Amino acid sequence: MNDSVVVTPDWLAAHREDPQVRIVDVRDAWEYDGIGHVPGAVSIPFDSYRDESDVDRGTLPGAEAFADLCSEAGISPEDTIVAYDDTHGVFAARFVLTALEYGHDDVRLLDGDYSAWNREYETSSETPDVESTEYEPDPLAPEESPLVDYAAVEAALERGALFVDTREAHEFEEARLPGAVRFDWREVVDDETRRLKPADELEELLAEYGITPDREIVLYCNTARRISHTYVVLRALGYENVSFYEGSLTEWLANDGEVESGEVE
Known part of the structure; x- marks a missing residue:
């Protein structure tokens, strides 16, 4: 599997302390807080980047709303994002698609999910301190978008x-x-x-x-x-x-x- 698209838990364990690797947990906030999360992960729940009010195509939240989420989470356009959930990756994959659509070049899915990570690696209940950014989205042109x-x-x-x-x-x-x-x-x-x-x-x-x-x-x-x-x-x-x-x-x-x-x- 191409690790520029999907990364293994071993890859994430080896790179998670890299300051340019940003880990995104898309589970509900109560799961992030109450069950634990991958150390260093920030919480961006699934519902926060899904909008059914037709602000953008389908249920995309719109570039501005997505940029606000990334800014608050301390993510920059140059960062490598690794997203995960606890449902085999289906909700995290939606985050990957959304980030790609709004021009984030390097966004990857964790192979497996939180439960797969938890079998081999430590988890945390501490919320990391992040410094907010001024994330600038760069939405794909229609001819470039899938x-x-x-x-x-x-x-x-x-x-x-x-x-x-x-x-x-x-x-x-x-x-x-x-x-x-x-x-x-x-x-x-x-x-x-x-x-x-x-x-x-x-x-x-x-x-x-x-x-x-x-x-x-x-x-x-x-x-x-x-x-x-x-x-x-x-x-x-x-x-x-x-x-x-x-x-x-x-x-x-x-x-x-x-x-x-x-x-x-």
Whole structure:
């Protein structure tokens, strides 16, 4: 796995005291305070960087709001950010996607989650002292962003792109984009270790669903949370032609987009 995208607990343990490595805990504040956290981590809860009021595309919080969060947490644009949660990384991956969209060049996902870290390394209940910054976001231009809108999705359907639905079976059967394949985002996680499966195993697994690097891939779910994890994993494996439908099925249905339903043979 590319460690510029996903880092192991060993990597984080070796680098966590580097002043330019900023660790972000996206769990609820009570978990951060009451259960403990990776030493040196700052708390930026999931709900704080998710906004459903249409301030930006989908549930993105807007560049200014994201900059305020980073500034308060003492993060600078030049820092290496490592984000984690305690849910196999799905909430932390959303932070990674958000940071990338607002121009943060070096943001990575912790392979595993807080529980995986806690099995091998010390935790802390102390809140670190941080000096606030004046974080300046640099949002990606539309042509640079992996995020695509309704019109781009329509065009991708006509081109025969591979649409990957990361939701559960009952959601997929109720309504899905035409021709989509279902790939539950949790399939990439080893339940015993709580970490990602080995890269060669992941590549073989993805290939079983036709999700290969030579395909144009469009990811969607309901509200773009679960696809964040799949997107980060595909990037770590070197997939390049991957689009991220931020509006996902929620927007598609609101625009009366064509759907299929029922079980798949």
